Amino acid sequence: MEIVIKLSQFLLSLSLLIILHELGHFIPSKLFKTRVEKFYLFFDVKYSLFKKKIGETEYGIGWLPLGGYVKISGMIDESMDKEQMSLPPQPWEFRSKPAWQRLIIMLGGVTVNFILAFIIYIGMAYAYGDSYINNESIKDGIWVTNPVVENAGIKTGDKIVSIDGKKVERFVPSVSMDILMSKKVVINRNGEEKEIDLPVNFIGKILDSNKKGVITIRMPFVVGTFTDTSKNTLAVKPKDIIVSLNGVAIKYFDQAAVILKANKGKKIAAVVLRNLKETPVTVEVDKEGKLGIFPGSLKEDNLEKLGYYKFTQENYSFLESIPVGIEKGKNQLIDYGGQLKKIFNPSTGAYKGVGGFAAIYNIFPDSWSWEVFWSITALLSIMLGVMNLLPIPALDGGHVIFLLYEMVSGKKPSDKFLENAQMVGFFLLITLLLFANGNDIYKAIVGK
Structure with a gap:
């Protein structure tokens, strides 16, 4: 069931982002009377799971969940439709439109991604507010x-x-x-x-x-679950809080390690807080200096009741949530830009953390939480927007670079040049995709 919940969140978030990104291209295309031949969620290599033609556009769902696309008439894209491009330009085609219209069409996807992220952050500020210490x-x-x-x-x-x-x-x-x-x-x-x-x-x-x-x-030593070899299943119970070991008072989990290592293989006195009452027990430390206990956690209100921390909950009206959400979106955008800068600097070693679809899937929790779901979706929307703006042919950013060159110089790159650039960009994207997902596989194998 946990896998189903995790997978559902992953597919829902991915589908939402893809559809809205492609709508960002689709809507201005229609506004400028440019024909859109296909609108697909996921890729329909050889066949599709679903398709229906409405008007001049075929809408469908592909079987390969690596993204999605809109096929715009008269545009050199991943479809590499050379036959269409060899025919005379038609008024409804992308290549026949003024450069400024083509620029708006190409920027539509990333614009929607950024707007979506800011809307989500505004909505989250209004719905959940901020909790902090x-x-x-x-x-x-x-x-x-x-x-x-x-x-x-x-x-x-x-x-x-x-x-x-x-x-x-x-x-x-x-x-x-x-x-x-x-x-x-x-x-x-x-x-x-x-x-x-x-x-x-x-x-x-x-x-x-x-x-x-x-x-x-720093967290208290809350008893969670036990290892298979633990000898303390009778002495302590889940949700107990260990507040003393071998006569030494401990407030935090990290303080227990020193005491336990000094008493390897021994039985020592301990005191646990059980139902808000101190209860003396005897625990057995194994040869590795551990109790065979996986630590549990406490909710914010319980941490406050026990005097550990004071959490501040700040709620916002709808109008107040707008600047708060915009600020969060701006900070997230700047932070992600900084992360990319470090990734492209080999000396930082940040490239080792680059992940593919498995990494994205693992971000989502095993239990359903709308707050976490929307937070991750907003971040992924920013990531998708920034990545698509990279000046790589085959990405929106690559098309934008060529369009800006055309608008400044007055010269349009030849179709042959654009076709070659598209192939180079496609090769770079495949390389990045293999590297990112290869990283996922490596981490899974070595257990990191």
């Missing part, structure tokens, strides 16, 4: 969950002051990504501020590690 209220600092981050100089218990010169006011999950993409982080350790210079290949090292994540808030 005031950064200054995190008295005991953050939890470093990746040894690469610790080796770079950021330790558990440090307080994040600023990232690349920008003061951290609110602690939200995106702070972790901000650190991943940054060059300098200022932390407060024991009352003293210290500047940490992150290495150029910081992202590459994170990706090479077996650990996911960068930093998070």
Whole structure:
């Protein structure tokens, strides 16, 4: 059932983005009286799952879920319809339209992608508001969950002051990504501020590690589930919170590791918080210094009741949500541009994180959440828009470059040149597709 939910979210999001992107090309084509021969969700190589012709356009669903397309008459695109292009230009064809109309048609898809993302962020601001922790209220600092981050100089218990010169006011999950993409982080350790210079290949090292994540808030030791070899299934129960080990009080999960490693293979006294009452128990530490317990989690309201953190919920009226959503969309767009810059810089190692369809599929959770679904869809919409703007022939950005050249120089590139450029672009896209999905396969094999 979890796979069905995950797959449903993936296909729904992908289908929505493809259809709206292609509508961005379709609508201005119709406005400028340009014939659209096909409008397809997914690719119909050899055959289609569904097709129906309405007017001059065939609408359909292909069997290959690698994208979608509109086939515009008189345009050199992935169809490489040389027979049509060899005939005299017709008034309804793309090539017969003024350059400014062709430019609008080509920019229509990415424009819709960006507008969609901003609309989603505005809607999410209105529907869900913002939940965050005031950064200054995190008295005991953050939890470093990746040894690469610790080796770079950021330790558990440090307080994040600023990232690349920008003061951290609110602690939200995106702070972790901000650190991943940054060059300098200022932390407060024991009352003293210290500047940490992150290495150029910081992202590459994170990706090479077996650990996911960068930093998070420090969490209590909540009992979740047990390993098959755990000897503590009778001593503690799921949802217990371990607050003492071997006579030493612990507030956070990360504090338990030191005590457990010092008591490998021993039975030690512990105290758990069960139904808000402290209960003494005896736990057995295995030879690896572990209890055989997978940590659980607490909801925000429970963390507040226990005095760990104070979460602020900020709600917005519809009018207030508009600038908030626009700001979120703008920041996401800038952040993704920064990510692409690092990906195309081999020294950062960020290219190792490039993923294909499996990576996108794995972003979606196992349980249905509209908030998470729309958040991911907005991000994917921005990614799709930016990627399509890359100046690669066969992408919208490649067509735009040639159209801008025509508008500035007054000279239209020959059909032969455009055909060759389309083939080069198609080859580059296939190479990128193979690399991205090859990365997915490699990660699945090595278990990263």
